[in-house]
Amino acid sequence: MISIVILGTGNVAKHLYDAFLITDNVKILQVVGRTEDKLLAYSKHTEVISDYRYLMDADIYLIAVSDDAIAEVSKKIKDKKGLIAHTSGSCELDVLVPNQRRGVFYPLQSFTKGKKVDFLEIPICLEAKHHDDFMLLQQLAHLISDKVFHISSEQRKTIHLAAVFVNNFTNHLYQIGSEICAEKKIPFELLQPLIQETAHKINTLNPHEAQTGPARRGDMTTINNHLGLLENKTYKEIYSLLSNSIQKDYEQEL
Amino acid sequence: MISIVILGTGNVAKHLYDAFLITDNVKILQVVGRTEDKLLAYSKHTEVISDYRYLMDADIYLIAVSDDAIAEVSKKIKDKKGLIAHTSGSCELDVLVPNQRRGVFYPLQSFTKGKKVDFLEIPICLEAKHHDDFMLLQQLAHLISDKVFHISSEQRKTIHLAAVFVNNFTNHLYQIGSEICAEKKIPFELLQPLIQETAHKINTLNPHEAQTGPARRGDMTTINNHLGLLENKTYKEIYSLLSNSIQKDYEQEL
CATH class of the missing domain: 1.10.1040.20 (ProC-like, C-terminal domain)
Structure with missing residues (x-):
């Protein structure tokens, strides 16, 4: 069982949440967001928080916020021991706070609010600083998709x-x-x-x-x-x- | 029963032929082409000719040749009494030889050799000089497609x-x-x-x-x-x- 926390409440966050919610061997511990109304869509099945002081210990923190907010969010969780991964196509791995277990978990699809997608067909592009972390991201990605790729920041x-x-x-x-x-x-x-x-x-x-x-x-x-x-x-x-x-x-x- | 002759052996001709061949209430009398090898794909179920002297009398002649050959082909069949329609998106109705029963039967799709399409979903854009001819084209179009539109040359x-x-x-x-x-x-x-x-x-x-x-x-x-x-x-x-x-x-x- 891999435990995860999703940080963000936008389209990517919601589609990942929906995919993981119905997947065995993943436990979504929390969803983190700034505003209560946006967290409402998650609160039925999962604990939702706005205050980082209540952040739980997870295997993986998935940051699914807008590109320019990734660095800031990663700073707020820098003391956690879990792997921190962002989900952006255009941001480098190094946008995450350094000296941490860091990675990228980028689902290559254009997500629309309210429109379901077949995650099995969506390519997931992975990258990590350390080999063990890469293996962990790979394990997580394979739970929802058949198409998992090792893609460098430059690629x-x-x-x-x-x-x-x-x-x-x-x-x-x-x-x-x-x-x-x-x-x-x-x-x-x-x-x-x-x-x-x-x-x-x-x-x-x-x-x-x-x-x-x-x-x-x-x-x-x-x-x-x-x-x-x-x-x-x-x-x-x-x-x-x-x-x-x-x-x-x-x-x-x- | 509407009797038709298809003039041309390219992609549009073949896709129309395949659609009409399996449709009740249409009889493909002949397919007309310049070369024997291209006519081969039609000769199993239909009479094929290269010599316009053998052209039969049909209700509708569908010209499915390249844009710059339409005028020339229409001249060759100008003595026939049937309705002459071209299948081109970019040619005006008037490219057909004048003083004739003339029309346009344009299936709005990009056809690829060997790749089947669902004709029911393909919009067919119709135009004709005379109301009766338009009604005949509409009758033919509805036999293969659910989406039939009256579209002027300008549109x-x-x-x-x-x-x-x-x-x-x-x-x-x-x-x-x-x-x-x-x-x-x-x-x-x-x-x-x-x-x-x-x-x-x-x-x-x-x-x-x-x-x-x-x-x-x-x-x-x-x-x-x-x-x-x-x-x-x-x-x-x-x-x-x-x-x-x-x-x-x-x-x-x-």
């Missing part, structure tokens, strides 16, 4: 950068698509199956093979027509830049 | 433009993500669940609500770190432009 930075492209920027392209449709009173749901299929294809094809469209074909007539249709200056720039970038990838094949 | 252009953003450009972002990972020997499969979830979210949230990430939060430290990590000049430009565009959307909320 994690790269993953986070790549994630910005495939998640944040992709969502912004959805936003642009929805605005373009709204202007002409076209329901955005028309594009839903295409969006799902575009993502689904990547499970079986690599993105280079899966690429289609006017830029891929070098079809300048359609590209110029599209640029003519776009009124928003920024969206025009995005269209040009992405089309040029695609064309560079395939210019030797045309 | 279809807009949809195609939006589709370039949510499909072609999104796939290019996957490509950039995979390159960034490959450089640091990180398996791209780590990003797969995130990619699927990003697309999946859009079924329940609108893209504006679903947006997350450093640009959404106005987190300039992370943005600058990421720009520092990117070596490819074009990818750096894409990162800046998309981040600025996201920040514009949310600047009033920050």
